[in-house]
Amino acid sequence: MGAKVITVTSGKGGVGKTTTTANLGVALARMNLKVVLMDADIGLRNLDIVLGLENRIVYDLVDVVEGRCKARQAMIKHKQFPELYVIPAAQTRDKTAVSPADMIDVCNQLRPDFDYIIIDSPAGIERGFRNAVAPADEVLVVTNPEVSAVRDADRVVGLLEAENKGPGRLIINRIKPEMVKKGEMLSADDVFDILRIKIIGIVPEDENVVPASNSGIPVTLNEGSRAGVAFRNIARRVHGEDVPFMQLEEAPNFLQRLSKLFGGGQN
Amino acid sequence: MCMSSTSVNVKGVNDGLLIIISPTEEWQAITTELANHLDKQVSVFAGAKVTLDTGERPVPKYELSSLKALLERRGLSLLVVQSASKTTIESAESLDIRTHATAPVAPTNTSENAVMGDEEVAIDPEESGTTGVMIRRTLRSGRTIHSRGHVVVYGDVNPGAKIIATGDIFVWGKLRGVVHAGAEGDTNAIICALDMNPSQLRIAELITTSPSGKRGDIRPEVALVRNQQIVVETWD
Numbered sequence: 001m002g003a004k005v006i007t008v009t010s011g012k013g014g015v016g017k018t019t020t021t022a023n024l025g026v027a028l029a030r031m032n033l034k035v036v037l038m039d040a041d042i043g044l045r046n047l048d049i050v051l052g053l054e055n056r057i058v059y060d061l062v063d064v065v066e067g068r069c070k071a072r073q074a075m076i077k078h079k080q081f082p083e084l085y086v087i088p089a090a091q092t093r094d095k096t097a098v099s100p101a102d103m104i105d106v107c108n109q110l111r112p113d114f115d116y117i118i119i120d121s122p123a124g125i126e127r128g129f130r131n132a133v134a135p136a137d138e139v140l141v142v143t144n145p146e147v148s149a150v151r152d153a154d155r156v157v158g159l160l161e162a163e164n165k166g167p168g169r170l171i172i173n174r175i176k177p178e179m180v181k182k183g184e185m186l187s188a189d190d191v192f193d194i195l196r197i198k199i200i201g202i203v204p205e206d207e208n209v210v211p212a213s214n215s216g217i218p219v220t221l222n223e224g225s226r227a228g229v230a231f232r233n234i235a236r237r238v239h240g241e242d243v244p245f246m247q248l249e250e251a252p253n254f255l256q257r258l259s260k261l262f263g264g265g266q267n
Numbered sequence: 268m269c270m271s272s273t274s275v276n277v278k279g280v281n282d283g284l285l286i287i288i289s290p291t292e293e294w295q296a297i298t299t300e301l302a303n304h305l306d307k308q309v310s311v312f313a314g315a316k317v318t319l320d321t322g323e324r325p326v327p328k329y330e331l332s333s334l335k336a337l338l339e340r341r342g343l344s345l346l347v348v349q350s351a352s353k354t355t356i357e358s359a360e361s362l363d364i365r366t367h368a369t370a371p372v373a374p375t376n377t378s379e380n381a382v383m384g385d386e387e388v389a390i391d392p393e394e395s396g397t398t399g400v401m402i403r404r405t406l407r408s409g410r411t412i413h414s415r416g417h418v419v420v421y422g423d424v425n426p427g428a429k430i431i432a433t434g435d436i437f438v439w440g441k442l443r444g445v446v447h448a449g450a451e452g453d454t455n456a457i458i459c460a461l462d463m464n465p466s467q468l469r470i471a472e473l474i475t476t477s478p479s480g481k482r483g484d485i486r487p488e489v490a491l492v493r494n495q496q497i498v499v500e501t502w503d
Contacts, residue, residue, distance in 0.1 A: 151408050152408075154407045154409075154427065155409040155427065158407030158408065158410055194426070196423075
C-alpha cells in the first residue's frame with residue numbers, strides 16, 4: 001500500500017517545524033518503522049543539522065528533481081536507525097527550483113519502500129509551502145501558544161481546507177504550564193478555541209531541546225525529557241494508537257479536570 | 268435617491284435600483300425621461316443592479332432590449348423584470364433576464380390544456396431585490412467576503428477574516444474579525460453575533476473597536492447606529 005506522506009507546516013517561522021519533523025522521524029524509526037524525512041526548505045536547509053547528518057550530504061532534493069541523481073542516492077541514512085533516511089534541501093537554490101508536481105513525483109517514487117514520508121515545510125504560505133503540501137496525505141500544523149503564531153496557523157488551516165488537504169491536526173509546541181496557570185500564556189484550550197482542529201500533541205517547553213538540536217541528537221532520544229515524551233506520544237498517535245494526553249502535556253478540557261479530580265494524578 | 272413622474276419612477280432599494288415604468292405612457296417618452304434622469308446622477312447609480320417593474324404593460328422584446336442597452340451604457344445591469352404581462356415576461360426570458368410575475372399572468376386562451384406547467388411559481392420576496400449570501404463555514408484568517416446585500420455566517424469569523432456587505436451581517440457564532448455593514452453608507456445596517464468580540468466594527472462611515480479588558484457574560488448582541496455612534500446592545 002505504500003508510505004503515508006505527512007507534511008509538517010505552520011505559517012509562522014521558528015515555531016518548531018524542523019524540531020517536530022526530526023523528532024517525529026526518530027520516534028517512528030524507534031517503533032521499527034521505515035521513514036524518510038524530506039527537507040522542503042530549499043535555500044535554508046536545517047533538517048540535516050538537527051539530525052547531525054550535515055557532513056554526509058552528497059546530493060539534495062534539487063539534484064533529484066533535476067535528474068542528476070536517483071532519489072535513493074540523495075537519501076542519507078541515520079547513524080543510529082538504519083531505517084531512517086533524510087533527503088536534504090539544496091542550500092544554493094530557492095523555492096522555485098522545485099514544483100508541487102515534482103514533490104508528488106518524488107514521493108510517489110519513494111512510497112513503495114517506506115511506511116512514512118515526512119516533509120518539513122518552509123515557513124510562509126507561498127511556493128515552498130505549496131510544494132510541501134502538494135503530496136501530503138495528512139498535514140500537521142505546528143503552532144506556539146502565542147497570538148501571532150495562532151493567527152498564522154489559522155490562515156494555513158484555511159488554505160489547507162481550500163486545497164482539500166483536510167483541516168490537518170494540531171501540535172501546540174513550547175507551552176509553559178506555569179505561565180498558563182498565571183494567565184500569561186494562551187492555554188491549549190484558548191488555541192483550540194480559535195483553530196477548532198483536532199490536537200495531536202502538546203509539547204511542553206523544555207530546555208533540553210536546544211542543546212539536542214545543536215548536537216544533532218533529537219530530544220526524543222533523551223529519556224528524561226518532557227518534550228521527548230510528548231514527541232514520542234505524537235508519533236504513536238500518528239501511527240494510529242490512542243494515547244491519552246499526559247498531565248504534563250497540559251491536556252485540554254476534561255482530561256485536565258479528570259486529573260484534578262484524582263488529586264493530581266500520575267504522569 | 269428617489270425620483271418620480273407620470274412615466275418613470277426610480278427608487279433606491281437595498282442593493283440597487285427599482286425602476287417602475289408607467290403602463291400607459293408612450294415608450295419613447297419613458298426611455299427619454301429615464302435616460303435624462305440617470306445621466307444626472309450617473310456616479311450615484313454606477314454599478315447598481317436594476318429591477319424593472321413594467322406593471323401591466325406588454326413590452327416587446329426589441330423595446331426591452333433597447334432599454335437594457337440604455338442601462339448598460341450607464342454602467343447599470345438589468346437583473347430582474349417584474350411584470351403582470353405575459354408578453355413582457357417572455358421578452359425578458361428570451362433576453363436571459365430573470366423574471367418575476369407580479370400577478371397571475373392570464374393565459375392567452377382559456378383552453379383546458381393551457382396550464383402554466385413550465386412556469387415556476389415565483390416566491391414572493393418580502394423585499395424584492397434584496398439579496399443575501401449564506402456562508403456555512405468558519406471564516407479563517409485571510410478570508411474576505413464582499414457582498415452586495417446581506418451576509419449570514421453559520422460558523423465563526425476568526426481574527427484576520429473580514430466581511431464587507433452593503434446590507435446587514437449576521438454571525439451565528441463567534442465574531443472576532445473585522446466586519447463592515449452598510450458599506451455603501453446605509454446607517455440602518457446592523458451587525459448581529461452570538462458572541463460579539465470583533466477586532467473592528469464598521470457601519471456605514473463609522474468605526475469602533477471592542478473594549479479591551481475582561482469581558483462579562485457572553486450573549487448574543489447587536490450593533491447599530493444611534494446618534495451618529497455605533498452602539499452594541501443585548502440582542503433580544
